[in-house]
Amino acid sequence: MIHNFTTDHQVNHRSIRQFKDQSLTAEQLTTLYEAARHTSSSMFLQQFSILHLTDPKKRAAVREISKQSYVGANGDLFIFIAVLYRNQQIRHQLGNDDGRLHTTDIFMQAAEDAILALQNALTAIESMGLGGVVLGSIKNDPEKLIQVLDLPKMTFPILGLQVGIPDQEPQLKPRLPLDQITFDNNYPRNFNISELKNYDQTVTTYYDLRDANKRIDSFTNQINGPKLNQHESSRDKLLQALHDQGLALN
Amino acid sequence: MIHNFTTDHQVNHRSIRQFKDQSLTAEQLTTLYEAARHTSSSMFLQQFSILHLTDPKKRAAVREISKQSYVGANGDLFIFIAVLYRNQQIRHQLGNDDGRLHTTDIFMQAAEDAILALQNALTAIESMGLGGVVLGSIKNDPEKLIQVLDLPKMTFPILGLQVGIPDQEPQLKPRLPLDQITFDNNYPRNFNISELKNYDQTVTTYYDLRDANKRIDSFTNQINGPKLNQHESSRDKLLQALHDQGLALN
Numbered sequence: 001m002i003h004n005f006t007t008d009h010q011v012n013h014r015s016i017r018q019f020k021d022q023s024l025t026a027e028q029l030t031t032l033y034e035a036a037r038h039t040s041s042s043m044f045l046q047q048f049s050i051l052h053l054t055d056p057k058k059r060a061a062v063r064e065i066s067k068q069s070y071v072g073a074n075g076d077l078f079i080f081i082a083v084l085y086r087n088q089q090i091r092h093q094l095g096n097d098d099g100r101l102h103t104t105d106i107f108m109q110a111a112e113d114a115i116l117a118l119q120n121a122l123t124a125i126e127s128m129g130l131g132g133v134v135l136g137s138i139k140n141d142p143e144k145l146i147q148v149l150d151l152p153k154m155t156f157p158i159l160g161l162q163v164g165i166p167d168q169e170p171q172l173k174p175r176l177p178l179d180q181i182t183f184d185n186n187y188p189r190n191f192n193i194s195e196l197k198n199y200d201q202t203v204t205t206y207y208d209l210r211d212a213n214k215r216i217d218s219f220t221n222q223i224n225g226p227k228l229n230q231h232e233s234s235r236d237k238l239l240q241a242l243h244d245q246g247l248a249l250n
Numbered sequence: 251m252i253h254n255f256t257t258d259h260q261v262n263h264r265s266i267r268q269f270k271d272q273s274l275t276a277e278q279l280t281t282l283y284e285a286a287r288h289t290s291s292s293m294f295l296q297q298f299s300i301l302h303l304t305d306p307k308k309r310a311a312v313r314e315i316s317k318q319s320y321v322g323a324n325g326d327l328f329i330f331i332a333v334l335y336r337n338q339q340i341r342h343q344l345g346n347d348d349g350r351l352h353t354t355d356i357f358m359q360a361a362e363d364a365i366l367a368l369q370n371a372l373t374a375i376e377s378m379g380l381g382g383v384v385l386g387s388i389k390n391d392p393e394k395l396i397q398v399l400d401l402p403k404m405t406f407p408i409l410g411l412q413v414g415i416p417d418q419e420p421q422l423k424p425r426l427p428l429d430q431i432t433f434d435n436n437y438p439r440n441f442n443i444s445e446l447k448n449y450d451q452t453v454t455t456y457y458d459l460r461d462a463n464k465r466i467d468s469f470t471n472q473i474n475g476p477k478l479n480q481h482e483s484s485r486d487k488l489l490q491a492l493h494d495q496g497l498a499l500n
Contacts (some may be wrong), residue, residue, distance in 0.1 A: 001281040005255040006377035008287040010370055011432070031251040033432050035260040037425050040368070040384045044479055045471075046426050055435045086430070086441055090473045093443040105485045108384060111358075112365055112409065116384070119289070119369035120260055134290045134366070136359060151395040152439045158384065160364065175287050176296050180336070182283050185305045188400045191336055193343040200259035219294075223340045227293055228349040228356070235355045250489070 009126045014172060015066075016131030019075035019164030028128055032163070035124035036117040045087060045164070047110035048117055051079040051149065061148040062160070075164020079138065080118045082110035084247065085154035101154065107248040114158040125163045135160030140219035141234040142241035153246045171210060173203045176219075196220055264422060266381030267318075269325035269414030278378055279326070282413070285374035297360035298367055300400065301329040311398040312410065316387035321361040325414020330368045330390065332360035334497065335404035343487050351404065357498040364408040375413045383396060385410030391484040392491035401494045421460060424452045426469075446470055
């Protein structure tokens with residue numbers, strides 16, 4: 001592969017979950033924002049925003065939803081939001097109707113805007129020698145989260161991002177090999193679990209080195225376990241929460 | 251803001267839609283793949299893959315769906331796919347059921363994996379002095395696209411990415427100002443279109459410089475126009491196409 005300042009950071013990406021007790025400087029914050037702002041936007045609709053949570057009560061409330069102690073602890077917490085509210089207001093104030101804003105198509109475009117921008121924000125953070133972690137866990141209870149953030153209709157929280165000065169040096173987590181995730185022209189229909197034998201061993205070794213006292217699980221065992229097993233989950237309020245916000249109705 | 255090799259590229263991002271007649275080198279291709287592979291993955295489920303379309307017939311078929319002449323023309327075309335198929339197969343081959351794989355929650359996690367990885371791929375491309383454009387247009391007809399790509403159930407095409415050696419130097423497209431997309435703690439409910447007066451003027455000037463012969467539209471006029479107006483669209487087959495693939499069923 002071709003090595004440069006950017007790609008070297010990319011292939012050395014670790015999620016950082018422990019930060020020093022220090023917030024971003026104003027310049028670092030602006031850099032994160034500007035990187036996000038210049039991200040590609042679907043059909044130039046610009047349907048995302050970033051909520052920076054500095055209020056200790058809101059941070060604690062999001063932490064409680066995410067059930068992860070590092071969320072809203074040291075460092076800075078951001079919520080990337082799909083925002084169809086702005087475009088709805090523009091249309092209303094120009095005397096028009098909501099048009100296609102309630103479709104699944106337009107919601108997904110907004111979600112794409114927010115997610116692409118988040119990756120750019122994280123890339124900017126890592127380029128400055130800082131670290132971060134993407135937080136899917138904020139959606140553990142989507143209805144509660146919308147209530148806590150007091151979000152208007154036609155907006156939806158997509159992902160969180162916790163960033164700061166790293167206070168840990170985790171190992172690089174082994175990913176599926178390229179031949180499992182890149183294909184020419186055809187997606188193969190003949191996946192056999194035996195293809196992951198070596199990878200499972202690599203993952204097991206990784207966990208063993210990380211914490212010898214913790215139960216070690218191969219990749220395929222994780223996939224076969226509680227993460228994906230059927231269970232009652234407030235995460236399944238997602239679709240209802242989207243609909244309640246006026247989004248992805250058809 | 252803080253300037254470095256990475257953030258300078260980020261704030262100078264332009265979508266490139268015209269490429270020289272040359273494909274990525276093997277090394278450039280690997281770099282794109284490795285950047286994507288090391289992207290954060292929701293719950294370590296690793297639910298995405300990249301399809302590299304080199305077959306002229308497939309490229310032409312995707313171009314026809316996207317209705318954009320540069321799609322699958324010069325340069326390289328990639329389709330970023332949400333892949334729940336792999337994890338379904340792992341569970342089946344270990345004697346388990348599908349678990350939560352058909353939920354909207356788990357589909358969205360897969361889509362997030364694919365979208366984050368795509369931004370990382372584009373960032374890697376731009377760091378190598380190449381250019382690219384994110385293709386939402388591949389979903390103009392989701393059912394047709396799935397058919398053309400011959401995708402198995404439990405997979406779904408999320409976004410395309412066309413990359414290559416730039417053969418144009420477009421102006422930087424003006425984005426909404428930071429005070430419209432970044433907020434502390436509360437998302438404001440009092441948006442007034444008058445806040446966008448200056449921005450509208452900036453966008454109009456941008457289009458005027460880009461092509462003096464083309465109709466010039468401010469941002470708010472675009473939002474108030476055909477893009478979001480109600481109309482019959484094969485893009486609205488999205489939800490049905492997802493369901494047909496076994497995804498986001500509840």
